[in-house]
Amino acid sequence: MLYRRLGKSGLQLSAFSLGSWVTFGKQVHLDDAKNMIQTAFDLGINFFDNAEGYEQGESEVVMGNAIAALGLPRDEFCVSSKVFWGGQKPNQIGLSAKHVTEACHAALRRLQVDYLDLYFCHRPDIDTPIEETVRAMHNLITQGKVLYWGTSEWTSQQIMEAHSIARQNHLTPPTMEQPQYNLFERQKVEDEFRDIYTGVGLGTTIWSPLASGVLTGKYNKGIDVEGRLNLPGYEWLKEMYASEEGQLKIEKTRKLATIADDLGVPLHHMSLAWCLKNPNVSTVILGASKTEQLKDNVAALPVVEMLTPEIMELIDGVVQNRPAEPMRWADL
Secondary structure, eight states: OOEEESTTSSOEEESEEEOOTTTBTTTBOHHHHHHHHHHHHHTTOOEEOOOTTGGGGHHHHHHHHHHHHHTOOGGGOEEEEEESBOOSSGGGBSSOHHHHHHHHHHHHHHHTOSSEEEEEEOSOOTTSOHHHHHHHHHHHHHTTSEEEEEESSOOHHHHHHHHHHHHHHTOOOOOEEOOBOBTTBOHIIIIITHHHHHHHOOEEEEBOTTTTTGGGTTTTTOSOSSSGGGSTTOHHHHHHHHSHHHHHHHHHHHHHHHHHHHHTSOHHHHHHHHHHTSTTOOEEEEOOSSHHHHHHHHTTGGGGGGOOHHHHHHHHHHHHTSSOOOOOGGGO
């Protein structure tokens, strides 16, 4: 396993990490979760990602029970939670100081840990001043309940506002952002955040590296097959890929598959490795419903070295639907 620093912090995260969105508490229950987490740990994965909003907290319950049953050494793994969607009542949603604090305490109970390594603001909250949220996160850090706090799907302007408030008031700034990043979703990670990687040392824990399974190629012959697009409650995802834009992405996936075939690797390995080619990606969060799927995804790690500038150019030419140009990662 390869390990990378989380931004400018001293925390080392495995290049691949294990997420729980859509899986834990929905497709994956205790016995399977134990097998999956132990397998991940044995493969060198040291970061397990979760959120209060995943299956209304049940995802954290399953993960917490599994980790406790396995007896993993606390100094060898990192676990996260995210705060925003905690319930239907007025103070069970958003990023108020009350909800940020209550959600942290609830996550600690569900995950059965004394502190969260990473704690994310799951979305920006237009109804709460950013200063209030920054202070709430700082207080949790000074209390030893959180080690690093960050954001998810915030804009660069919102992230920098949080940093400015933290500097002005001697508070702890955010360390990381969790954006969506894959071959089809690139703007934030590659363009919008370009200046703040070096400016404040932003780390990234990216999600959906396979575009909800589309970049596995499983939907290349049609979207009515078993997979995330057809899970109950995710009809919006299926509708998105049934649209004209979604069908264009599937067509590009077919073309990407030919590049992977020429490399002699599976398309999903190439897609995962492509994410890791970006040096500003701290860790790629894998979503898996089966242990064998997790093992297979981690096997993509050696493919990173196979993605030469020439191959990256070919990939970019397909994705951008234009004559290929070198990626120039060093300029990011």
